[in-house]
Amino acid sequence: MNSWLRFRPNLLPLLLIVVATTVVYAGILGHDFLVTWDDNFYVTENPDSWGFSWQNIRAAFSSFYIGNYAPVQILSYMFDYSFWGLNPFGYLLTNICVHILNGLLLYRLLSQWHNDRVLALFATAVFLLHPVQVESVAWISQRKNLLALFFLLLAWEAYCRYRNAQPTQRRLIYLASVVAFVCSLLAKSMTVVFPLMLVMHEVCFHQPDGKKRYLDKLPYVLAAVAVGFMAIYSERPDIGSGGRTGFHGGSLWATFLTMLPVFCKYLKMLFWPFGLTAEYAPTIYTTVAGEVVFAGILLAITAICGFLLFRYDRRLGYWICFFWVGLLPLSQIVPMLSLINDRYLYISIIGVAAFGGGAFSRLSRLHDGRFATLAAVAAMVLLCGLAAISYSQTLIWRDSISLFKDVVQKTPASDRGWALLADAYRMAGDVESVKKTYESALIVNPVSPIALSGLGNFLTEQGDLEAGNRILLQLLQVKPDHATGWLILGDNRLRRKDYTGADQAYKRSLEIQPGAFIVYLHLGSLELQRGNTGLARNYFNKVAVRDPYNSVLAYQLACLEALDGRNDEALFWLNNAFQRGFRGYAELGNSEFLKNLSNDPRFAMLIQQYFSQEGLK
Known part of the structure; x- marks a missing residue:
């Protein structure tokens, strides 16, 4: 009282x-x-x-x-x-x-x-x-x-x-x-x-x-x-x-x-x-x-x-x-x-x-x-x-674009701010603005690691592999110990079917950051494309030790099991991937590894369960 x-x-x-x-x-x-x-x-x-x-x-x-x-x-x-x-x-x-x-x-x-x-x-x-x-x-x-x-x-x-x-x-x-x-x-x-x-x-x-x-x-x-x-x-x-x-x-x-x-x-x-x-x-x-x-x-x-x-x-x-x-x-x-x-x-x-x-x-x-x-x-x-x-x-905190527009307006000398704005445009699907904004970052700082790696990654994702390769090599010339740069270069080479070059780039990234388990995920994907399922499994197991609930890992394991003809295990991991939040519609529709599952009614049930509203392309 x-x-x-x-x-x-x-x-x-x-x-x-x-x-x-x-x-x-x-x-x-x-x-x-x-x-x-x-x-x-x-x-x-x-x-x-x-x-x-x-x-x-x-x-x-x-x-x-x-x-x-x-x-x-x-x-x-x-x-x-x-x-x-x-x-x-x-x-x-x-x-x-x-x-x-x-x-x-x-x-x-x-x-x-x-x-x-x-x-x-x-x-x-x-x-x-x-x-x-x-x-x-x-x-x-x-x-x-x-x-x-x-x-x-x-x-x-x-x-x-x-x-x-x-x-x-x-x-x-x-x-x-x-x-x-x-x-x-x-x-x-x-x-x-x-x-x-x-x-x-x-x-x-x-x-x-x-x-x-x-x-x-x-x-x-x-x-x-x-x-x-x-x-x-x-x-x-x-x-x-x-x-x-x-x-x-x-x-x-x-x-x-x-x-x-x-x-x-x-x-x-x-x-x-x-x-x-x-x-x-x-x-x-x-x-x-x-x-x-x-x-x-x-x-x-x-x-x-x-x-x-x-x-x-x-x-x-x-x-x-x-x-x-x-x-x-x-x-x-x-x-x-x-x-x-x-x-x-x-x-x-x-x-x-x-x-x-x-x-x-x-x-x-x-x-x-x-x-x-x-x-x-x-x-x-x-x-x-x-x-x-x-x-x-x-x-200004309404969304990523409004936030980083404010950053570059108030701090135009921040190459990091420009790069983050470019990333916001990328997530919003504004492809035209992405490249221009990364270029603005490089005007502020021509050797900006965050801008060079971001632009190299964007060009690689867009399929402009030669331009992406050129930007990434420029980054690595300026900063040869840029682990993410080597990782993205590996992705670029993997898309070009340069498996040896991709393997070298991934392992160089791993040398720089020995504990970066995510690199093992990329190495596993590389070996999966090569058809080396045993080696791919070893790499994926290393990821599982550090991040056992990774949705991309579960999806890759589904692809691996499907490639080995183990449909039950493949469907188990695919369901696991969806539960963990994997939503790679395009990958599901275009994956060569999952073709073995296309005639399995359980695969269709999974797609219906998780993607009934989005549709599968």
Whole structure:
């Protein structure tokens, strides 16, 4: 009853914040999956996420998805699929709900720690309505961000209860906190810094029992270390198809110089959130330039101000530390392909929001509250402005084409942005725009690996094998260790019936990335075309060890069994392929390997079952 009485005055402003957040994000419920940007790997082409089953749950906990070990994320998609199938409406609705829940949990924690209603309300509103949050909410694949914070806040809430609980209740509540933190890590590993946040909180805030406790942080540290090493491993391109790369600029020093302006860019994004987009093209610095010096001075001034604030008011200074600690896992300590993204601020922004809330609360109390009305009006104007910018930002996330059109408009120097736009056109079937857009990428960067490999692959798929071969050779001349380039070159040669050349290209790709099991799938296809079913089976078995639920693998095994005259086994694998999401209509109609099944009534029943509406060409 007492807690309800304390909460009641906050109900209306909190309700208004929730309504404002709902209004800002309601428009995304009509958006599509971003099928050229991870949504295909996580949902639309990933049978592991299509509803709850022991097979899918096992796959979620035993597989890497685009370099991420994130079983909690995949489980959440199973939940969505159970209600909505492959309708993006439901997935985006879940994103909005989790984002709002995160705001409410944040409000509760801030209220407990600061006993300041104004601070908590302002910080919650900034967290929910700031434009940098749009990427995490409007992009289905970034469910991991939302869930990571959700479970982290639950872990923190349980930890606070553990510190306040009676001795007989503490153990169970503490266990719940640790379990929630593990779930956070299994959604996205960026929360590995939570133990450090707990230690800082121990130092900066008065604890209920008046004691400083550090030993009880050890289980959190162990969990963070274990998942951190798992994340580093899974991000290897040859293991989990992740984004780990070499140091930007070729050295640790160059990466350090490059990150100084990037950190300043993050500050600008928070305080001047205009021009936000899905891809940025930060300058790579290998020597100390003027912009690097300026960024270093600005960051030094920020650090000094933060230190002085920390000495003056530890509780408020804590949030400055929180912001920078939250960015640590995303600071290229382990080099990753992406240097900067809006979504990297999803958790860190809490530090800035809480600090801003504290500053706003103090301003409203100056001179016995004479500035309260002025401060309230200023806050309303600020929050309405953030909400308006966020709403306009949601519009660009409608589909892949609108998203990457925005990227190339705001960041025309991003060859990656142009290449991703070309890929979006390819998925939409706009063949004419694909080639032009790849050529635009090559104007920006004539040796762009992503543009050259994409164009080479597109030309190969279109049957312009000579032009595709020329582009791919150009790529490999510039970047001879481009594993994907060699893989596509192998496909090009396979289409030209150059089996020896295809074999050499595939094996070169495998030499560069020994753990890239997908290459074995292509080698198996090559041997299948050669008629070497035994060798093909060996390659397919290697794929099955790493990705046993791969739909293309199941289809290839069906072709292999049909070629060997084992119709029962062929039909078993064909049904398996369809269940896993294989929808290669053209391949089914043109496959020489499946001709042996054409007279089997069970084959016709399978086609009728899975393709009754599409038809088989």
